Every structure is written in structure tokens, then in C-alpha cells.
Amino acid sequence: MIKAVSISLENEMDLVLAHKRSMKVAELLGLTMATQTTFATAVSEIARTVIEHTDDGLLDIGIEQNKTRYSLSAIVNFDKDIKFTNADSGFYYAQKLVPEFLLSENANTNSIEMKIGLPRSLKLDHIKIGQIKKYFLDEQPLNAYDEIKQRNITLHKIAGEQEDELRRTKIIDEKKTEFISIASHEIKTPITIIKAYTQLAKGLQDQCSDQVKTILDKVDIQTTKLMSLVHQLLDVSKMENGSLQYTREQVAFNPFFAEMVEVMKYIVPHHEIIFNVADDVYVNIDKLRMEQVFSNLIGNAAKYSKKNTPIKINCYLENNSLIRIAVEDVGIGMSSESTASIFEKFYRAKDVVKTHSGLGMGLYIASKIVADHGGSIWVESKQGTGSVFHFTIPVISHNTASINNGATFNEHKL
């Protein structure tokens, strides 16, 4: 059947719509007033009977083609558990009104089909049928109820589409996370092998010239860089699916910090690290993860500033409840637009995309680690003069055994 119009049968108000639209289809086809009325009456009788039993019926009105003959057709679908007999008066009368009346029972729904053959004199063709379909597409609501009903349908449709879209996005997101996790694992094995063979080759002293050794050193360094990128990718994917786990322990902050500074001096050899400590406190941290935060912030400070410039790391004890670490550089700084988005995943400032390599994962990971430790992270920056990254770690207790240890430690270490 070529559907011209559909009406859901929910309550008595729909009878009016069913009747009016049946009349209209018949009228547009060019049928006589008598036939229009007969057809519309049959349809509304069946619609009434269905509404008496359920609010879940559906009426389709359209044209059916059988070779060169057409008929006007109405099909009412309803729940398969509903059975009509001639005791239902509407069911009984409707059968008398239309020439063809067919009740069929299907797997999920039952349906009643009513048909009136159309005379050839109406000269029906696809153009005319198209015009009828178009009439109902453009049709104004027949009454206030119809208007609300149509709006409801539109809203339902939009809500459904949005739900589908959300579901699709979620599936894609999960797949992406899973892919990153698998891919980074698969990439790690060959990197391990390359790194090991590189080191092995460097160790073959008598067979390896200085020039080859320099090349192998470079391969080694780049392999390490590649590995850290893969680690970051894996971290991001773990954060996404919530499987990032921390192994926390209570540690004295200052000795841990001193260790970090020593490691960083090795990682950023072309910058001068100047640091200050506060009174020592105990913190509950995952040392490896916290080292990641330090190396990210200090690595960035070095990456975005000139060689041989200072990087200041200051520690402050705030209200005895937080330790705040400030990492300050005198580098290129950033715009206010960048400071607002710098901790977002994969964010990279427009002006550094071409000049500095990176994937925009480091600060996202660092901010997540800091947040998961109960601290916060933020940045102050001015374009052209440098940036200060601050982050905090909650204090568990004071290390009373080492009051002023900060100062002594400072003297000893430097």
C-alpha cells in the first residue's frame, strides 16, 4: 500500500481525526460524497471499536495498486490479544459498509483491512497519488488536539534520535579506548626489543666505532621518547575507562621532593633548577604517579623556555593542610585562551603546534593525577614572560622529627 496518512489510535479524539482524514483521502481521489461518507464511517467504526479495547492502535490510509487497478484502502493494526466478534457493533456494521473487509491475525499484531475499488474514470496515476501524499505532509493541524499530537510525535522522534546518537557515541568512545589500550600494548613489545638491541650494539665495544655509538645513542633516546608517548596514550585510555590505579604510601615530602629534583636535573640538563622547600610533612601519594606530575611540569617548563634559563620550584605549606608546589619558568608563556583550556585532553595552543612537538596529553594526565590525590592544579601565565604552574597535595601530618630539615637539607644538597 502507498501510505497517504497515518493516525495513532489512542483515545476518542482520534476518531475525529480518523473520520476527517478518511473523508479527505476519498475526496482528493475524486470519489463521490456518498462513497466518501461510507468509507469514513467504516473506518471510524473500526477505529472506535479498537479504541474501546486499547490505546495502542494504528490506522494507515492509502492507495493500493493491483496491476492497473487501484483501490482506496485503510488498515487498522492492534494488539494480537484483542479478538473482535460480531457482538462488537462497530465491527459488525463496518463489514456491511465496505466491499472488501479482511481480518488477519499476524505474529505480533492483528489487522483489519477495508478496501473500496477505484473506477478507472478517476484516471489515477503516480503523480496524483504523490499530490495526495504531499497534501497530508503540508496539512495544517485539524484541531488543537491534532496540533499537540503532531508536536508530540515530532518531540518523540527528536528524543529518540538523540538517544540513538548518544548510544552510538558511547559505543564509539568505548571502542576507541579499547583500541588505544591494545595498540599501546602491542607497540611496547617492539620498542622493548629495539631498545635492548640498541644497547646491546653499543656494548660491542671493539666492533662499534664512536660515530656508530653516537647514532645508537640517538636511537636510544628517541626510543625512550616514543615509549613515554605510548605510556601517556595508555594512561589516557585507562583514565577514560576508570581503570587507572594508584599504589599510595605515606612518605615524607621533602626527601621525595629532593629525589625528584635530582631526577629532573638529569632530564633537563640545559636549565638551571632553583628550588625552595617548606617544613617537612607527610603525604599519602603514589610516588611513581607523582613523579609523572613533576616530570611533566618541569619538562614543559624546559620545553617552552630558552636553554640556560632558570626553572624555579617553590614549595609552600598552606594552612598546614596543603603543600603547594609552584613550577615557574621564564619561557614563552601563553594566552588567556590557552590558560583556560591547557588541562583539557589533547589541547594544544595554536601557536605552539608547529614549533613544539607533542600530543597534548601530559597536562591532562597530570591534572587527573593531582585531582585523584585530592589536590588541585592551575596556571598563571603571561605571553612572552613565562608561566607558573601550581599544584597542591593534601598534608597527612607534620614531620616533627625534621623541623627545619628543609634548610639543612638545602645546605647539604647544594
Next chain:
Amino acid sequence: MLKKILVVEDDPDILEILTYILKAEGYVVVASEDGSVCQHLLDISPDLILMDVRLKDPGQNGDEICVQLKSQPDTRCFPVILLSAENDLAARSKACGANGFISKPFDLQVLTEKVREMIT
């Protein structure tokens, strides 16, 4: 007397490198791509076991094997170092009772130092 190290690693290339390096350091190396070699542990009687966490299917993973070794009185004494590229290796090693761990990709120097430290 020469110290003996059992290396269990399913990737043949990594196994080859480990074997090469450890032999160069003067150890006797028993190399296996399969974790089931640990069933003959008493015959091999190594001074140290270097074992990958992810081993070939079917079969147990390195940390699972470690749990079993550490639960039996006659195998408990063999020191185990786990190898892995997993980020949570520290926690995993602790959980299965391993005596140490080395993250992949490993630095050969770090590896040999760790082995030396564990074996004496």
C-alpha cells in the same frame, strides 16, 4: 660456582637478548618461552627466576605462576623478578609475592644491576 638464572619470556627476541646479556655477565642461563618449565623447578634449581608477566596462551601468566611458587614450601625460596610493560607492575609484583620487578623497556644496565643485587 656459576650462578644459574631461569628466564621465562614468550617473545623470542627479548628472550635472546636477555640470554645474551646474562651469559655475557657470566651467568648460566636456562631460557624458556613457556611458563610450564616451572614444573621442573626443583631439577633446574636456579638462583634467580626472571619471568615475563604476559606469557603465551594457553597457560598461566607470570604473576599467577609466582603466586603458586610462593605458596609451596619447596619452591618458595627461589627469588622471582617479574618483567612487564604494564604500568601497574609495581602493584602486581607486590600482590603476587615477587621479590622484584623490572619494567619494559628495560635499560640493560639497570637489568644487570638488579640481577646482581638479587642474586647475592
